[in-house]
Amino acid sequence: MPAVPDPSDRSTDLPPGGPGLPPGGPGLPHTIPDLLAATAARCPERPVLRLDGQVLSFADLEARSARTAHWLAGLGVEPGDRVAVLLPNVPEFAVLYYGILRAGAVVVPMNPLLKTREIEHCLADAGAAVLLAWHAGAEHAVEGARRTGTRLVAVEPAALAATLADQPAGPPRTGRRGAADTAVILYTSGTTGAPKGAELTHRNIVCNVRAGVRVLGLVEGDVIFGGLPLFHSFGQVIGLNCAVSVGACVTLVPRFDPLAALSVIQRDRVSVFLGVPTMYTLMLTHPQRAGYDVSSLRVCLGGGAPMPPEVLRGFEADFGCVVLEGYGLSESSPLACANRSDRERVAGTIGIPIEGVRMRIVDESGAEVPDGTVGEVVIQGHNVMKGYWRRPDTTARTVRDGWLYTGDLGTRDERGDFRIVDRRKDLIIRGGFNVYPREVEDVLYEHPAVAEATVIGVPHPVHGQEVAAAVVLREGASATPEEIRGFVRERVAPYKYPRLVWTVDALPKGPTGKILKREVVVPEGS
Incomplete structure (x- = not known):
């Protein structure tokens, strides 16, 4: 049975059309190829893809x-x-x-x-x-x-x-x-078992494109940085398909490198940057950053993982653009929630749901919790996947009464802004107290010598789990594990600071640059 609309929800149905998209009516694209056909008819000679000197109209x-x-x-x-x-x-x-x-x-x-x-x-x-x-x-x-x-x-x-x-x-x-037919099967990362295929329909993706265009304010002629993998939902839907829908160009980068990214931004006058937090960190902290002209950048969208507030504020100040944080997953096509450039933004929040999508924070019974209370993020709307390919039982556990249970922990404040606290599986329980790695990581990023950090839980005979942190130092910087541990200890409750801290040359990352906590190696004897 469809859920009864909640008048208190801070989201709306998706109105027809939008910037760069046809108005509602018979001509409204219903499938992904329709997006391409409509734009090719409107501006056939405009470039859509660039790879160095190779250009495709x-x-x-x-x-x-x-x-x-x-x-x-x-x-x-x-x-x-x-x-x-x-x-x-x-x-x-x-x-x-x-x-x-x-x-x-x-x-x-x-x-x-x-x-x-x-x-x-x-x-x-x-x-x-x-x-x-x-x-x-x-x-x-x-x-x-x-x-x-x-x-x-x-x-x-x-x-x-x-x-x-x-x-x-x-x-x-x-x-x-048709719009309800499956268009794409995206295989998840498999952090909880063998990868599962999320079935996204043409409608899922077309509606997500329309919402993504609005969030970014995309217009014909924009140049989008194409460093996110096209096989991934973020790069594929919010990068490629959004560009195709409005007449923008994606300048492709087969393998992300901070210097290569800065060079492409300067060369192609990139106006829209899409990336995960690691990309922003590496560009912001690169010693040769000042040698590149990045004045063409207008708006950026970060996703894949929470962005440390220090990185967000530093990037906006240094690059002179707006950085929006978004949230979603393959199962939500992917965009579900995002900040808006025309609305007050608070670093660390992911803003409000996109048009046509509702989000709630619920407890273990599925009941909505009061604002400010940590619970599981659930999503309902046109972006929720059709299901997991050939896995009806798994689908039934993940999508209940039309709501997608994300496994992410978050809160909603009185303004309606959502904040992701952490993945439920990443939660550390130390001596009966909940420790959210994201909170500790944000403090670590405030340390002037820290370039990257990740916090994990390791087994402990007394406390059940102990808080541990692996840290990458900025180039040319120095800090001992003891100094870093003391820095965090002064800024968080006693049960939260990492007793175990070690430095590494690099952190393990997935194809989008997202840090893979499950692959972090704890030094022997820790």
Whole structure:
């Protein structure tokens, strides 16, 4: 039964249209390929993708995606089939992505750094008909496809261009899908077991694009930094698809590096930056930062993990732009909540839900808790996934009565702003007291010698868990673990400060640059 709307909710239904998007009515795009077709008709010669000197226009992308659809049909791909894509951030990703969707198939994006057994799992679980894998370093893709009996096609730019040139340029006769059909299956990181495929529909993504455009104020001609992986929901939906919907350009960066990022911002006059906190930290603290002109930046959106307030404030001051914090997950398409540039922002908060989405903070029974009380973040709206692919039991545990239970702990204040405290699984319970790693990490980032930090719980015979911190020092800075521990001890309650502190050269990170707590190695004897 649908939930009864709560008049106290601080969100609204998503109105039709928006900046850079067609108004409501019969012409409103309903599927992801419709977004591309509409913009290609409006501004065909405008660039949509750039990779160094290589530039692809909207007309190019539209034509090549149509040819891709014909090519895939010739390979035997039928509407509803799953087609896996294992590519880095290159223009060919977008060509294949929109071509698969135009063929009526489902895109299964995969991290090109996956190893054989991980590729095998995703291919087998999705029942992929074809795997399109980047030609360089494809040995794991070859073996994964062999084990599952999946047809493998190596993607090499010149060969793909020649293949597509032989295909018809007109729209495919079959393959048209509806808004409720599955468009993409995104495999989660698998922190709680084998990766699960989150099914996102065309409507999920199109509505998220419309909301993302509003949050960022995107307009035709904007240049978006494309350093987030396109196989990931953040880079794919809020980067690529939002750009396609308004006539903006994504300047691609296959592998993030702070100096390369600063160079691209200067060279291409990037106006919109999308990134995870690590990216902001590395650019802000880089010793050569002052040598680059970043005056083109207008607005940035941070996601993937909470951004330390010191980093946010420092970035805004140094780069002269607005930094918005957003929140979401693959299962929410991904954007669910974000700050707004036209609304007072408080560092450390994630603002209010996007249009058409409701969020609540609930206790273990699912009852909403008072403002200021920590509870689980739950989400309801057009962005909630269709479900986990072929996992009805897991879906039923995660989506209850239309509400997506995120597993994240948060609060809501009297203004309606939400704040993420931590992942429920990252919560540290020391001697019966709850310690939220995010709170301790924010203090660590205030230390002038600390560039990056992460806080984890380690087993303790008396307290159950002990608070521990791994720290990366700024280049040229020095501080002992004892000094850092004392710094935090002066600023938090006695049960919160980390008794164990050690320095490392680097912290383990995932494909988006998000710190992976589960891979942090505690020094022996600690």
